[in-house]
Amino acid sequence: MSGDPLFPIALSLRVAALAVALVGPPGIALAWLQARRRYPGRALVDALVLLPLVLPPTVVGYLLVVYFGRHGPIGRALDALFGARVVFTPAAAVVASAIVALPLLVKTAQPAIEAVPSELEEVGRSLGLGPTALFARVTLPAAWQGVIAALVLAFARAIGEFGATLMFAGNIPGRTNTMPLELYAAWQAGEEGRALLYAGVLSGVSLAVVLLAPRLAPRAQAFLERPRS
C-alpha cells in the first residue's frame, strides 16, 4: 500500500502547477480590479479574497465536501450534467489548493499592479488600446516581476495544502496522495525515512520560493520608480 515514493512528489508538483494555472488568470484579473477600480462592494470582494487565508483549511475542506459532495447542490448538478464526481479525485486536490492559494496571489499581485504609473496606461489608452490589450501590453509588462512573485508564492501555498485536500480529495494511493498527505500517513505509520523525504522536498521548495519571491517583488518596484523620476 506504500507504493512508489516518487509518485507523491510528481503528483504534488502537478497539482500545484494546475492550481496556479486555474487560479492565476482570475486571480490576476481580481488583483487588477482591486488595484484600479473603485466600486460598491469592493471591500467585500477584498474580504472574500482574504478569507481562505484566515479560514482553517478544515473549514474549506468541509464546505467543499458539503457543496461538491454526492449529496451537495454542486456535486449533484455536476453528476447530472456531466456524470462527473469531484470528491476523491486529483481535480479536487487542484480545487482545494487553488482556493487556498488565491489570497496570496491577489495580495502580492495587487501592489505590483498599483505601482504601475496610471500615466502609462493613459498613454496606452490615448493610442487606442482596448482594456484587454492595455493590460496585456502595458500593465502586465510593467508589473511582471510582482505578478511572477505572486504566482510563485501561490505555487508554494498550493503545494503545501493538507487539511482541505485530505477531506476533499481523500487519500487514494497512486491518485490523490500528495506529499503533505503522504508525510502525515508516514508519520502515523512510524515510517521516519519516508516522512523525512517529503519533509525535505517540501522544505526545499518552500526555501527556494522565499528566496526567490522577494528578489522579484522589490526589483519590480525599483523598475517602476525609474520612468517616474
Place this chain on the structure above:
Amino acid sequence: MSMRARAALVLLVFTASLARAGDAPRAVTLAAAASLRPVLPEVIEAFRGDSGAPAIEVSYGASGALRAQVEAGAPIDAVLFASPNEVDALVAKGLVDPSTRRSIATNTLVLIGPRQGPAVRFDSLASLPPGERIAIGDPRSVPAGRYAQQALTALGSWDALAPRFVLGADVAGVLAIVRRGEAAAGIVYETDARPFDDVRVLDRATGAWAPSVELVAAVVRGAPRSDEAARFLAFATSPRGRSIFTAHGFGPPRP
C-alpha cells in the same frame, strides 16, 4: 525590567505552564483505538464511580499512529489497541510491561454501505459499478485496514480492488466517508457501525478467510500513573467491565 520584557516574560511563563508535565498530579492518560470511542467513556465512568479514582483522559486514534507516539515518548500510561501487533511491537521494544498485556475484547470486521447504496458482500466487491470507491483504514497504521487487507487477500481480490481504495486515518474517518455517501462501501468493525442508522451492515466477516479481531491492552513501562492504569485495565476485563463491552456489541476477550 522594561514593559516589553515583562510582557514577554509573562507570555513565556504562561506558554510554559501549558506544557507543564510535572508537579500537579496529571490525569491517567490512555491511548486508545478509535474503535473504542463508543464504549470507553462508559467503562471509565463505571471505574471512577466505583473507586473514586483519579481523572482519566483518553487520546483516540489509529492504533499504529498511537504506537508511533508512544515510541516517540508521548506521556501515555496505558495503551488499548485494536490489534495485538501494535502492543507486541511495543513489548519488543521494551516500552510496555509484558506482564500487564491482556486481551480486553474481540470484534468482527464488517462491510458497511450508505443506506441507499448497492448491496455487495466481501466476496463481491469487484461488482461495484466502476468509479465507486471503497473506504478502508490505511493498512500501514490502522489495524482495521490491515484486517481488511488480510480478509481481501484471503478472498483473492485485494490486488484487483486496490485502485478503488480511499484511505481513512482511522475507523472514524472511514465511517465518515461512508456516512456521507462518498464511498459505496467501507470496512470497519461491527461495533463502529452500530450507533449509526445512516449506514447499514452489508456483510460480516465470518468463515475461514475472516481475520480474528482482538483488542489488547498493556501498561507503559515506567509511566507515572502505571498503578492506576493497571487497575483500570483490570476493571475493564472484570465481569462489570466486560458487561459494558458486551452491551456495545464487543465479543469476550481471549483467555
